[in-house]
Amino acid sequence: MTEQHKFFLSENDIPTAWYNILADFPEPLPPVIHPGTLQPIGPDDLAPLFPMSLIMQEVSTDRWIDIPQPVLDVYRMWRPTPLIRAIRLEQALNTPARIYFKYEGVSPSGSHKPNTAVAQAYYNKIEGTKALTTETGAGQWGSALAMAGKMFDIPVEVYMVKISYHQKPYRRSLMSIFGAEVIPSPSERTQAGRAVLEKDPDSPGSLGVAISEAVEVAATSGGAKKYALGSVLNHVMLHQSVIGLETQKQLEMAGEEPDVMIGCIGGGSNFAGFVSPFVREKIVDGKQTRIIAVEPAAAPSLTKGKYVYDFGDTGEMTPLMKMYTLGHSFIPAPIHAGGLRYHGMAPIVCHMYDLGLIEARALHQNPVFEGAVLFAQTEGIVPAPESAHAVRAAIDEAVAAREAGEEKVIVFNLSGHGHFDMSAYDAYLAGKLVDYELSEEEIDKALANLPQIA
Numbered sequence: 310m311t312e313q314h315k316f317f318l319s320e321n322d323i324p325t326a327w328y329n330i331l332a333d334f335p336e337p338l339p340p341v342i343h344p345g346t347l348q349p350i351g352p353d354d355l356a357p358l359f360p361m362s363l364i365m366q367e368v369s370t371d372r373w374i375d376i377p378q379p380v381l382d383v384y385r386m387w388r389p390t391p392l393i394r395a396i397r398l399e400q401a402l403n404t405p406a407r408i409y410f411k412y413e414g415v416s417p418s419g420s421h422k423p424n425t426a427v428a429q430a431y432y433n434k435i436e437g438t439k440a441l442t443t444e445t446g447a448g449q450w451g452s453a454l455a456m457a458g459k460m461f462d463i464p465v466e467v468y469m470v471k472i473s474y475h476q477k478p479y480r481r482s483l484m485s486i487f488g489a490e491v492i493p494s495p496s497e498r499t500q501a502g503r504a505v506l507e508k509d510p511d512s513p514g515s516l517g518v519a520i521s522e523a524v525e526v527a528a529t530s531g532g533a534k535k536y537a538l539g540s541v542l543n544h545v546m547l548h549q550s551v552i553g554l555e556t557q558k559q560l561e562m563a564g565e566e567p568d569v570m571i572g573c574i575g576g577g578s579n580f581a582g583f584v585s586p587f588v589r590e591k592i593v594d595g596k597q598t599r600i601i602a603v604e605p606a607a608a609p610s611l612t613k614g615k616y617v618y619d620f621g622d623t624g625e626m627t628p629l630m631k632m633y634t635l636g637h638s639f640i641p642a643p644i645h646a647g648g649l650r651y652h653g654m655a656p657i658v659c660h661m662y663d664l665g666l667i668e669a670r671a672l673h674q675n676p677v678f679e680g681a682v683l684f685a686q687t688e689g690i691v692p693a694p695e696s697a698h699a700v701r702a703a704i705d706e707a708v709a710a711r712e713a714g715e716e717k718v719i720v721f722n723l724s725g726h727g728h729f730d731m732s733a734y735d736a737y738l739a740g741k742l743v744d745y746e747l748s749e750e751e752i753d754k755a756l757a758n759l760p761q762i763a
């Protein structure tokens with residue numbers, strides 16, 4: 310018998326409501342607090358930055374939140390995404406395990422990020438926002454929001470880290486094709502940008518500075534412009550739940566119960582969206598699924614960070630969130646090519662970890678790229694370097710299943726393709742990537758400027 314490779318749902322199977330894990334946590338999420346008053350923040354504190362419907366989603370504990378029809382109509386362009394059995398990878402590993410991956414790289418910008426970009430653009434449009442501001446590093450989020458802005462006819466301003474703007478021009482081109490304005494950061498347009506340029510006119514920029522610029526432009530626009538964030542926040546995790554809800558249906562079609570589920574974590578959104586319906590099954594039905602979050606050893610927030618209140622950005626402009634953090638002044642080693650560079654982690658993912666609902670693992674970049682190349686050579690898809698962390702962990706689990714002689718079902722999320730990341734692959738193939746582990750000393754140093762909260 311030939312084994313089935315792909316599990317496709319019909320367009321009618323696209324979820325019509327997002328799943329909100331805040332409804333099912335056995336303990337509530339720690340509140341977000343104001344850095345001045347140290348009191349929990351309310352919706353009004355966020356109103357200068359986000360439309361009220363997204364703020365209400367941010368704090369909602371409703372289990373299901375309906376997806377508006379215009380958002381579903383855009384999702385339909387690429388959703389449902391396929392669940393694919395990696396049969397050739399299984400054969401190459403000679404493993405009794407069955408490996409499945411959910412493939413989010415079929416979206417127009419090549420990752421899971423449009424799942425939230427489209428929703429955010431929609432809510433901003435109906436609440437009258439005149440333009441969206443955001444930051445981008447390598448350009449995945451910027452290109453997703455640029456596309457979504459075009460779909461809902463809302464201009465998008467992207468502050469792009471200057472060194473990426475010059476070294477990674479193709480994502481910049483994609484954003485321009487989708488009609489966004491791309492500004493190299495630090496720029497002369499903001500107080501935050503000018504302050505950096507004054508000290509160092511040749512500053513290469515950083516994600517932290519770009520966030521500060523995008524936030525400043527929105528906060529000082531008198532309500533005309535709002536800010537959009539591609540990860541970390543609760544409403545982003547909510548929108549990404551379409552990934553996990555579809556995966557649940559597809560595993561049912563395949564007649565499989567997952568033993569192990571795996572996703573990579575940068576800010577935590579593709580992971581949270583993929584696993585939250587399965588975390589619910591652990592909480593509500595007592596299922597024993599192992600759920601693994603994979604991060605780079607060069608930016609190990611869950612495995613080496615501290616679970617404390619910290620700022621979301623380098624410029625100390627955001628509210629304080631309780632998260633596993635390496636400190637908001639953390640900057641990853643320049644040699645690190647694997648993405649996933651954020652200093653903190655989504656509070657929802659941190660809460661899952663703190664409650665013992667998920668495991669975490671940190672991997673070095675050479676084995677990660679080695680796994681990605683094996684995946685490309687067997688399955689034909691070049692993973693995004695971020696997604697490659699999940700690929701490697703799935704390979705390691707499949708090898709462990711072989712050694713134990715166990716028929717495990719391993720399911721991972723392939724959050725995007727790597728077609729814009731060839732320079733990282735070139736560096737790996739040329740033997741130029743160095744495995745870099747953050748030392749305890751560096752972590753202590755970065756954690757020294759945490760805000761002091763009693």
Ligand SMILES: *Cc1c(COP(=O)(O)O)cnc(C)c1O
Nearest residue numbers: 449540575576577578579695725
């Ligand atoms: C942005 C990105 C990530 C990391 O962000 P999360 O919020 O952790 O999902 C992972 N994979 C791809 C392909 C990305 O573009």
